[in-house]
Amino acid sequence: MKAMKKDNLSIKLKTAISILEEKQKAEFRVLKTECETVINDFKPLNMMGQISRVITSEPNIKNGILNSLISLGVGYVSQKFIPKKVNSFLNKIVHFASNLKLA
Missing domain, CATH: 1.20.5 (Single alpha-helices involved in coiled-coils or other helix-helix interfaces)
Incomplete structure (x- = not known):
């Protein structure tokens, strides 16, 4: 047993x-x-994808980045195409416009 x-x-x-x-x-x-x-x-590529989804889903972030890019673009164009030595009215207007915060 x-x-x-x-x-x-x-x-x-x-x-x-x-x-x-x-x-x-x-x-x-x-x-x-x-x-x-x-x-x-x-992984870096996946993190970038996640960040881009956050940026595109948030309108405030999207608008802020868009405004910054526009401002940078206008500043770049104004520096390349308008001579710095010329103190013209157009030069002042373009530099003023590039420094404006777009709403």
């Missing part, structure tokens, strides 16, 4: 160990998938 009881406990123990090992393997697969997701999220 003792041998049978010992065999039964041994079978139960092996079954419990097997179940725990399978559970551990499944949890490891989930953890591995989550780690791969985090690694992909922190």
